[in-house]
Amino acid sequence: MEKSQERFDVYLVDYKLGKETGLELIQEIKSIQKHAPVIMLTGMNTGSIDQEALQLGASDYLIKGEFDARTLDRTLRYAIRDSQLMESLDSAAIKFRSIFERAGDPFLLMDGTSKILEANPIFISKFGIEPHSEESGLGYFFTDLIEDQVSRLILMDVLGKKSELYDLETVLKIDKDTHINALISIAKQDANLFQVLIKDLTAMKAKEEEDLNLEKFSSTGRIARLLAHEVKIL
DSSP: OGGGGSOOSOEEEESEETTEEHHHHHHHHHHHOTTOOEEEEESOOOSHHHHHHHHTTOSEEEETTSOOHHHHHHHHHHHHHHHHHHHHHHHHHHHHHHHHHHOSSOEEEEOTTOBEEEEOHHHHHHHOOOTTOTTTTTTOBGGGGBOSHHHHHHHHHHHHTTOOEEEEEEEEEEETTEEEEEEEEEEEEETTEEEEEEEEOHHHHHHHHHHHHHHHHHHHHHHHHHHHHHHHHO
16 A cells, blocks of 8 residues: 555556455545546456446546557546546635635525525624524525515526626615615526625715715805805895
C-alpha cells in the first residue's frame, strides 16, 4: 500500500495483489486522493467485482485480454479528464459554500416549487427558519414569506419557466407582526435548483422617509419664513 501514498496521473490497479485485493487498494487511494483517476484491471468477467470497483470510486475497469492499445489510451484519457472535471467542480462547490455562508445578506437555495432546501446564517437569524428543522425548514416554502399575491405569482411564473428574476421589490414576512421591504433576485443553479438573494430595504426606506420628512420640514420652514417676512412688510 506504500504506492497509494504517492501521487500519479492515473492508477492502474490489478484485482489480485497477493493477500489483499485491488478493491482495498482503491479504497486506500480514494481515502487519500478523493478524485484520483483509478482503473481496475481484472481477469474475471463476472460483473460483480467490476461494479464494486465502480462503487468504490474507480473511473472504469478493463478486462485482461479484451482490450487493445487504443481502448487503453481512450480509457486513460477519459479517466484523467473526468478526474480533473470532478476536482474543478469540488473546488467550485467549496468556493460557493464559502460565499453562501459568509454572505452579508439573506441567501437561500430552493427547488422549483419554492421549497427551501438550504439557507445561510443571516437568513436563519432574520427569518428564524432552520433548513434542516422538521418543524420549519424542510417543507417551508419561500412563497409563504411573500406578502402580496402579485409577487407570489411572478415568482411561481419564473420557477415554472425555469428562468431568472432580478431586483423584484416586495414585502417579506418575518413573523405575523413584522415585515420588511426587500429586493429579491433569483438565479437558476440547475434544472430544479434556484439561488435566492434577499436585500433588506427597510433601513434604506427609513432613510428615504427621513430625508423626505426633512425636505418637507425644510420647505415648511422656508414658507413660514416667507410668510413672516410678508407679514412684517404688511
